[in-house]
Structure formats: structure tokens, C-alpha cells
Amino acid sequence: MGRNTRKRSTLANRAIVASAALILGGGGLVAVNFYASAGEGWSSGPRTQRAENAGQVSTIDCPEVANELPREMPRQARGEVDRELAAIDSQITDAYKKFADQKEQIQRDPQLADNAILNPLKDKRQASIDRIANAIGRGGNKPQGMNNLAPCSLRDDGNDQGDGQNQGDNQDGNQDQGQDGGQDQGNDQGQDQGQDGGQDQGQDNGGQDGGQDNGGQAGNGPQDDDFVDIQSIEPNVNEPQEGNDASTGSFATDCGVNENGKFNPDNVIVAPGVANGAHHMHDYVGNQANDAFASDDDLANGDTTCQNQGDKSTYYWPVLRLQNGQNENDANADGGGNDQNVGEIQQPSEVTLNFVGNPVSKVTAMPRFLRIITGDAKAFTNGDANANASWSCTGFEDRQLKDKYPICPEGSQVVRSFKFQSCWDGQNIDSANHRTHVAFANEDGECGDGFQAIPQLVQRIVYDVPPGPGFAVDSFPEQLHKPITDHGDFINVFDDNVMDELVDCINNGQKCQ
Numbered sequence: 001m002g003r004n005t006r007k008r009s010t011l012a013n014r015a016i017v018a019s020a021a022l023i024l025g026g027g028g029l030v031a032v033n034f035y036a037s038a039g040e041g042w043s044s045g046p047r048t049q050r051a052e053n054a055g056q057v058s059t060i061d062c063p064e065v066a067n068e069l070p071r072e073m074p075r076q077a078r079g080e081v082d083r084e085l086a087a088i089d090s091q092i093t094d095a096y097k098k099f100a101d102q103k104e105q106i107q108r109d110p111q112l113a114d115n116a117i118l119n120p121l122k123d124k125r126q127a128s129i130d131r132i133a134n135a136i137g138r139g140g141n142k143p144q145g146m147n148n149l150a151p152c153s154l155r156d157d158g159n160d161q162g163d164g165q166n167q168g169d170n171q172d173g174n175q176d177q178g179q180d181g182g183q184d185q186g187n188d189q190g191q192d193q194g195q196d197g198g199q200d201q202g203q204d205n206g207g208q209d210g211g212q213d214n215g216g217q218a219g220n221g222p223q224d225d226d227f228v229d230i231q232s233i234e235p236n237v238n239e240p241q242e243g244n245d246a247s248t249g250s251f252a253t254d255c256g257v258n259e260n261g262k263f264n265p266d267n268v269i270v271a272p273g274v275a276n277g278a279h280h281m282h283d284y285v286g287n288q289a290n291d292a293f294a295s296d297d298d299l300a301n302g303d304t305t306c307q308n309q310g311d312k313s314t315y316y317w318p319v320l321r322l323q324n325g326q327n328e329n330d331a332n333a334d335g336g337g338n339d340q341n342v343g344e345i346q347q348p349s350e351v352t353l354n355f356v357g358n359p360v361s362k363v364t365a366m367p368r369f370l371r372i373i374t375g376d377a378k379a380f381t382n383g384d385a386n387a388n389a390s391w392s393c394t395g396f397e398d399r400q401l402k403d404k405y406p407i408c409p410e411g412s413q414v415v416r417s418f419k420f421q422s423c424w425d426g427q428n429i430d431s432a433n434h435r436t437h438v439a440f441a442n443e444d445g446e447c448g449d450g451f452q453a454i455p456q457l458v459q460r461i462v463y464d465v466p467p468g469p470g471f472a473v474d475s476f477p478e479q480l481h482k483p484i485t486d487h488g489d490f491i492n493v494f495d496d497n498v499m500d501e502l503v504d505c506i507n508n509g510q511k512c513q
Helices: 011-024 075-101 103-108 110-139 296-301 496-507
Strands: 029-033 046-050 057-061 153-156 227-229 250-253 282-286 314-318 320-322 350-356 371-375 391-393 405-407 414-419 456-463 471-473 487-491
Touching (some): 057 075, 057 103, 057 110, 075 103, 350 496, 391 405
Parallel strands (some): 227 405
Antiparallel strands (some): 320 471, 350 456, 371 487
């Protein structure tokens, strides 16, 4: 994909966004710490709440069909199921576009949402769900009770992360008020952020927002409540204690920062064979053969940007864009402007990829072509059960944010980091929902029954962006570019001998690269 050449972080940009940050500082953000335990994943992270509640309808909330698939799926059904899941994502994307075009009318007449958007969407989802159930049934037990996954609802942009229990409960087109135990956070994010907060920075993105200048990405985020000053957050990172059998070594692989400019909106793990299966743009380092149509053989024979040519693994994540009113060449393309992802793509200033051990045991080799997704691209509507986003700033990485972007002080850079799942079921390189074959360790570092410890990928991505609320990750349109939707994808394509070296380094307490 071609790129524009305007300088990325100009002094003018910094001054504008820094001014916005100063004004935002008086906007009523209150830091609240929630210490929830979820092993290596979504844990010990602060969230932020706002003092008021606006509750405007802002997005479409649909139950996640993939999470309800049976753990065991007939092999012959996998292709059809993956295609239908991708079709369901496209249906939501199309429905969200209609919603965005008619948002003002829907605010005045919620019944319009039922007639024009929610009921047609339900019918399309039901047809896809029926095809999924039939495909599975032809080779095994047909899943039952999936019909309740078809209806969707409208909801407010309230950072309602909770436990996902509010999904599908409100089917009449009215506003979902986030009644899930007090986790309705950032409650007035549905309002026009172009008001006296310094947020209107000419970010109408060349007309990609349908004429709306909301100070956000194509009018669908981010909002001011999606940001918090990192210096207002208390240190919150806790590591498990190491036992006598800990594997304390590490193996670093240097695969660059995507200097090749390899981008596409595909996801070969979740939507193989489907172009634009992600509906947002991905950065790629490592394997250069990765697109929606790449087979394992293609990956094995592909070139790699990794210095160690024995690592042909693929590492990818949603791009981060600067909201400076400047378009990329994908402004009118799938995954870009067509999916309401606009703004200037930022190349990381640094990417580190380290494989580390387990605090209580030795690790075993990953199987070749093992697939791991960490985080949840739909966490804003799904809830935080699978969320694993971690945002911080250089110099402040003992403070991790889960559902907010950081406002970093001058001289500090934005950091996205992931600790991938480090327990494997010992049998499968993938699973029906692309999650249940791997797991996070328990708080004490132990893997659950039937799982064994494998090297843990720790990924750290650093960006030199202006301080203040002027950036966001790409997302599915209805996810509103929320920071909690950040995620990473990995397919292991290490040569067997290099994987053995990696495991030996970790188990022997060495630091290798």
C-alpha cells in the first residue's frame, strides 16, 4: 500500500494536541483502580470513570457467535464456519454504516432502528447461524440454542465493559443503559467532542466522516473519555513469585518495525480465505506471505523480516493512526476509510518480541503453526472476558491501562504491550473459536489441568506520537476505536531447531537472540 510522506510528529501537531490535553485535564476524569484477577491477561488494571452520564445511543451490540461454538468441530465444517463468521462481521459493519448515516433520526425515533437496521440484521445473522449449525451437524452433533445469538441491540458509548451480561437483552431498539453491576464507564462519550475541548483539529479526514466533524475517527471515536493522564495512575503491575523450577531465560527475535510497509485488512486466523476479514488494517512483521489466502505451506516458504531467518513466524496487530486530519492512501479502501478507519498510520519507533518462561515450571516447545490471538477486537461490545490490552508510556510502564489510552508527558512515548497466552492443550494448533486450545496461566503461574507451559510471547510496540488525545487503533466500525479492543495475532513458524534452541535458552536461564 502506498504511503504519504508528510512528516509525522511536527511541532505544530504537538502544540495543538498538547493544548487539547491541558483543556481535557479539567474535563472531570477520575481515576479508579479495579483489581480484577485474570492470570496473565486482563488483570490489575485501572479504569477511569466520568462523573456524569449522557447515554446517547452510539453503536450496535451483537452477541459474539464464535464464543458459543462447540469446542470440538468437525474438520470438514471449519471452512464454511469461518466464512459464515466473517459474513456475520460484514453484516454488522454494513448495519453500523446504516446506523451512522441515520443516527440523528434514530435518536428521535428508536423504532426506526428496528425497522431499518436491527430486524434486517437479525434476519441475516439468523441465516448465517443456521448455516453454521448445519455445517457442524453434517459431521457431528448439531449445536442447539444458537438462535438467541441472532438479535442485536443499540447501546450507548459508555465504556460498559462489565461481564458481557447486557448483550442481546435489549432488543427493542432502545438505549442499553449498561445495567451490569456498575461497570458503565466513561458515561458521556456519546457527545460531540468538538466542543470547547480543543478536540476539533480539522479531523474531518477529507470528507470520510460524512460531513461530521466530531473530533474523532470518522465520527465514531475516539472520544475524550477514552484518554487518561498516565501520571494520574498509581503503579499497578504485579508479577508472580518465581518457584524453584522456574524457567527464567528469554529469547529475543528482532523482526523490525514494518519498514516494508506491509499492511492488509485480512486475518488468516479468524477469516481464512476472506479478503477484508478484519475490517481494520494490520501491521505485519516477520512473515511476508501473510494475507487471507496464505496456507501453512505459503507461510513456511515465505520471506521474513526477522534477523534470524529461522523465524518465519507472523506477528500482526491493528495499526495505530494519528488523528491529524491527514489521510492515508487507504482512505477509500476496505479496512481503511470504507470501514471508518482514517488518519495517518504511525510506524512504530520500536518493536520488541521476547519469548519468556514460566515462573513455576519449565516450558515445552510450541508446535509449528500454532495460532494464538490475544485480546479481543470486539471487547467494547463483548465485555472484557477475553480483553488483554495494555497501554502505557515509556518511563511509566509499571502503570498499565486496559480500557483507556494514555496521555504521556512530553518526552515519553506511547507503549502497547501484550503478554500472550502461555499454556497449551498439548494437542491442537487452533480451535473452533481460536481461543480454547491455549490459555493464560493461573495467578501463581500454574497451567490448568490438561495444559502445559509453552514459551510466552511478550510483545511491546512503542510510538512517537504527540502527547494528548490524538491517536487511536483501528477497529471494527461498531467498536468505536476503543483502547480495550486492542489485540495481537501470532502464528509460530519457527524452524524446529530454532524452537528447540529457544526452549533450551529459556529453561536453562539464558538470554538468547
